[in-house]
Amino acid sequence: MTTDSLNPRSWLYPTPRGLYCEPGDFYVDPAVAVNRAVITHGHGDHARPGHRNALATPETLAIMRARFQDMPDTAQQPLKYGESVRVGCIEVSLVPAGHILGSAQVVLEHRGQRIVVSGDYKRRPDATCPPFEPVPCDVFITEATFALPVFHHPPDMVEIGKLLRSLETFPERTHLVGVYALGKCQRVIRLLRAAGYDKRIWLHGALASLCTLYQQHGIDLGDIALVSDAILETFRGAIVLCPPSAISDRWTRRFNEPIPAMASGWMGVRARARQRGAELPLIISDHADWSELCMTLKDVGAPKVWVTHGREEALVHMARSIGIEAEALHLAGREEDEGET
Amino acid sequence: MQAFAELLDALSFQPARNAKLRLIEHYLQHTPDPDRGWALAALTGGLDFPGAKPALLRSFGEDKIGAELFHWSYDYVGDLAETLALIWETNPEAGPPPRLGEVVETLQRATKMQTPAILKRWLDSLDATGRWALLKLLTGALRVGVSARLAKQAVANVGKQPVDQVEEVWHALSPPYRPLFDWLQNGGPKPSTNSGGAFLPAMLANPIERAELDTLDPTHFRAEWKWDGIRVQVSSSGGVKRLYSRAGEDVSAAFPDIVEAIDFDGVFDGELLVRREEAIAPFNDLQQRLNRKVVTSKMLKEHPAHVRLYDALWIEGEDLRALPFDQRRARLEAWMARQPRPRFDLSPLVQFTDWAHLAQLREEMRGDGIEGLMLKRADSPYLAGRPKGPWFKWKRDPHLADCVLMYAQRGHGKRSSFYSDYTFGCWRDAEGKRELAPVGKAYFGFTDEELRWLDKWVRDHTTSRFGPVREVEPNLVLEIAFDGIARSTRHKSGVAMRFPRVNRIRTDKPAGEADTVDNLLRLVPPSGNG
Numbered sequence: 045m046t047t048d049s050l051n052p053r054s055w056l057y058p059t060p061r062g063l064y065c066e067p068g069d070f071y072v073d074p075a076v077a078v079n080r081a082v083i084t085h086g087h088g089d090h091a092r093p094g095h096r097n098a099l100a101t102p103e104t105l106a107i108m109r110a111r112f113q114d115m116p117d118t119a120q121q122p123l124k125y126g127e128s129v130r131v132g133c134i135e136v137s138l139v140p141a142g143h144i145l146g147s148a149q150v151v152l153e154h155r156g157q158r159i160v161v162s163g164d165y166k167r168r169p170d171a172t173c174p175p176f177e178p179v180p181c182d183v184f185i186t187e188a189t190f191a192l193p194v195f196h197h198p199p200d201m202v203e204i205g206k207l208l209r210s211l212e213t214f215p216e217r218t219h220l221v222g223v224y225a226l227g228k229c230q231r232v233i234r235l236l237r238a239a240g241y242d243k244r245i246w247l248h249g250a251l252a253s254l255c256t257l258y259q260q261h262g263i264d265l266g267d268i269a270l271v272s273d274a275i276l277e278t279f280r281g282a283i284v285l286c287p288p289s290a291i292s293d294r295w296t297r298r299f300n301e302p303i304p305a306m307a308s309g310w311m312g313v314r315a316r317a318r319q320r321g322a323e324l325p326l327i328i329s330d331h332a333d334w335s336e337l338c339m340t341l342k343d344v345g346a347p348k349v350w351v352t353h354g355r356e357e358a359l360v361h362m363a364r365s366i367g368i369e370a371e372a373l374h375l376a377g378r379e380e381d382e383g384e385t
Numbered sequence: 386m387q388a389f390a391e392l393l394d395a396l397s398f399q400p401a402r403n404a405k406l407r408l409i410e411h412y413l414q415h416t417p418d419p420d421r422g423w424a425l426a427a428l429t430g431g432l433d434f435p436g437a438k439p440a441l442l443r444s445f446g447e448d449k450i451g452a453e454l455f456h457w458s459y460d461y462v463g464d465l466a467e468t469l470a471l472i473w474e475t476n477p478e479a480g481p482p483p484r485l486g487e488v489v490e491t492l493q494r495a496t497k498m499q500t501p502a503i504l505k506r507w508l509d510s511l512d513a514t515g516r517w518a519l520l521k522l523l524t525g526a527l528r529v530g531v532s533a534r535l536a537k538q539a540v541a542n543v544g545k546q547p548v549d550q551v552e553e554v555w556h557a558l559s560p561p562y563r564p565l566f567d568w569l570q571n572g573g574p575k576p577s578t579n580s581g582g583a584f585l586p587a588m589l590a591n592p593i594e595r596a597e598l599d600t601l602d603p604t605h606f607r608a609e610w611k612w613d614g615i616r617v618q619v620s621s622s623g624g625v626k627r628l629y630s631r632a633g634e635d636v637s638a639a640f641p642d643i644v645e646a647i648d649f650d651g652v653f654d655g656e657l658l659v660r661r662e663e664a665i666a667p668f669n670d671l672q673q674r675l676n677r678k679v680v681t682s683k684m685l686k687e688h689p690a691h692v693r694l695y696d697a698l699w700i701e702g703e704d705l706r707a708l709p710f711d712q713r714r715a716r717l718e719a720w721m722a723r724q725p726r727p728r729f730d731l732s733p734l735v736q737f738t739d740w741a742h743l744a745q746l747r748e749e750m751r752g753d754g755i756e757g758l759m760l761k762r763a764d765s766p767y768l769a770g771r772p773k774g775p776w777f778k779w780k781r782d783p784h785l786a787d788c789v790l791m792y793a794q795r796g797h798g799k800r801s802s803f804y805s806d807y808t809f810g811c812w813r814d815a816e817g818k819r820e821l822a823p824v825g826k827a828y829f830g831f832t833d834e835e836l837r838w839l840d841k842w843v844r845d846h847t848t849s850r851f852g853p854v855r856e857v858e859p860n861l862v863l864e865i866a867f868d869g870i871a872r873s874t875r876h877k878s879g880v881a882m883r884f885p886r887v888n889r890i891r892t893d894k895p896a897g898e899a900d901t902v903d904n905l906l907r908l909v910p911p912s913g914n915g
Binding site: 192193194195196198202210213214291292293294295296297304312313314315317318319321322323324325335355357358361362365 | 395397398399400404407408411450451453454455457458461462463464467468471472474512513795801802852853
């Protein structure tokens with residue numbers, strides 16, 4: 045499939061507005077509003093409001109409508125996983141990325157050359173979205189959020205076990221778990237259910253609408269309820285999910301000696317967990333860890349890898365050491381650390 | 386090892402004392418001997434492994450993933466043991482992870498040559514938390530915010546005994562403390578305290594105010610000056626000589642001048658001071674001598690330590706603790722009179738006729754090195770802990786300063802949603818401009834209601850944020866109470882307060898009328914070399 049004469053950087057390259065595909069005249073996850081955008085998934089640093097045309101999975105478009113007041117001014121083009129469509133001179137298809145509901149890798153084909161933009165991805169099972177599918181390609185553009193050998197996310201059930209054991213040791217205290225509203229929240233609920241926790245899980249109001257959206261997409265979250273709807277509830281020994289910023293908010297004063305927990309890949313590093321005020325850090329990430337990144341480079345088998353979005357140098361170093369032509373690709377508008385990870 | 390690792394992990398993230406106690410108790414109750422004994426030794430600082438040096442850990446890491454990746458990783462994590470724990474991957478074929486007891490006993494026997502191979506095998510078999518705990522244990526810096534006292538409190542709670550009972554037997558025991566657990570959990574005999582240089586739990590006093598004194602009969606009490614040093618216990622028997630803090634921490638190593646001067650058998654209660662000729666140096670001078678592993682001869686010469694004795698618990702094999710205070714005092718005076726005792730002297734009794742007279746003496750005593758008065762019932766036996774009634778401390782009134790709130794930081798645990806740690810400043814002139822210089826930090830002294838008020842004030846008057854810290858408009862005056870003040874090179878303003886707390890919120894006072902740094906400097910006592 046390789047056309048040796050064609051330089052991939054001639055048809056897909058970074059600009060101040062984002063990654064631009066010239067023969068298709070569209071951007072992938074642009075940092076600002078543009079005429080035509082292809083969106084990998086619904087997180088805020090990838091999906092932004094105001095595009096005139098947006099192409100994404102139906103689930104991602106639903107998430108964007110929920111977040112951006114229905115987007116009446118954006119022409120929306122849903123594309124299901126596995127289907128393809130022609131945009132300008134480009135064949136575009138979307139393949140599951142295993143990151144959150146609706147998340148996709150963008151597969152671009154032009155004159156026999158194939159580039160895959162991974163967006164954000166992970167390789168372990170997640171009950172809220174289909175798993176990542178490796179697509180053989182000429183150029184693989186990978187994220188690098190957790191691209192250091194210190195990041196080895198433990199099995200999810202080990203981390204959920206930590207939360208459940210803490211509930212045994214401190215059965216009267218409210219366990220307040222900081223989660224990102226989109227993806228992490230629903231995944232943590234599903235993990236708790238899988239671990240046999242069938243009690244009511246309480247939610248901060250900011251998490252409500254996306255949980256409803258997940259439920260509408262057939263993801264069963266069990267007995268969930270809003271903290272604000274509680275009457276005569278002491279929250280003793282309850283699990284309450286909230287956005288990370290609410291953990292040290294005045295809102296928490298209604299709870300019984302709350303234990304602040306945080307579910308994030310960053311919790312693997314102690315100093316980071318302390319910075320976030322977590323007393324019970326749970327290493328649960330929606331991104332690939334170091335071994336998953338390395339495994340993915342081998343699985344897709346691309347001779348060229350462009351690394352973006354995180355700690356590029358370590359992954360570039362690793363890719364080169366196994367004979368891959370790797371370079372860092374600096375994209376505008378990516379939040380380095382504290383985004384929805 | 387895995388259970389111990391989980392304990393250390395939980396402790397390292399848990400700021401609240403009671404929750405830390407619960408975690409340790411839970412571990413001690415659910416872990417068999419000898420592992421729990423070794424864990425107790427680790428938490429109380431009783432283990433030492435000379436074989437594992439940082440250079441060894443670094444070379445492990447570089448061999449594993451290459452120098453570049455290891456360098457980037459270490460750079461990001463900032464802690465060598467943690468970096469190595471994270472980059473090392475568990476090898477499913479390495480067999481079961483070691484028990485804590487196996488780790489300790491193996492390393493105590495292993496030669497320096499054998500250590501690296503043993504260590505690698507364990508790193509392979511443990512998970513990331515287990516590796517982190519193992520490496521922290523080996524490098525001797527647990528840093529999980531647990532004092533030896535707290536660990537002993539947890540052991541005592543497990544056996545439903547007062548912590549002083551554990552302190553009393555502690556120094557006669559060694560890891561893994563089987564007799565201790567036998568006694569506390571299995572109804573075994575209480576371990577013997579009859580061994581060399583043991584610590585005996587100290588008797589503590591309750592604070593008292595002038596008004597309460599009128600309910601007491603002055604003829605029942607004896608008075609002593611309350612020295613501004615550190616309460617210590619001098620313990621010597623069977624040729625073992627020790628100096629302990631009042632919590633039972635062995636501080637002998639930092640004060641070789643005192644230990645050398647012990648040429649007697651007995652256990653005495655007294656105040657550790659720095660004394661030059663006849664003069665007692667300010668507390669700050671004593672502070673220079675604390676927390677040092679190595680004491681230089683210069684330090685010994687310029688900051689000579691001294692113990693001012695005020696009670697005798699044992700003298701030459703005889704336990705005096707059941708005797709009334711007056712009799713112990715007579716025995717102490719007679720013992721001191723027998724021969725000169727360099728580096729030790731007697732804290733004199735303060736003679737008074739009634740409370741008004743004593744109040745007057747307290748007012749007049751402006752000398753340095755005195756914090757107030759101690760009042761002890763003439764008939765009081767020496768009791769462990771802080772019994773109510775026999776002993777009182779009547780502190781000198783604190784200094785007060787009006788300071789301006791500059792920064793507020795969120796607290797921990799129950800206070801994590803409250804801005805409860807306050808940095809305050811005083812005015813000074815810098816290059817012709819009047820500015821606030823931070824002079825201290827206080828996080829108590831206020832009521833719950835005042836805390837809610839302060840928290841709201843901080844939120845409503847924030848000018849900028851730095852992580853958990855907020856800078857506020859310099860408009861709120863706090864009256865700060867503090868027990869002393871010293872010059873300090875570590876603080877921008879050049880002064881450091883002792884025991885500062887929020888005394889009152891002065892909404893009535895304009896910030897411009899708060900105190901100046903110069904006002905504070907006038908309170909600094911003149912120092913010898915400090």
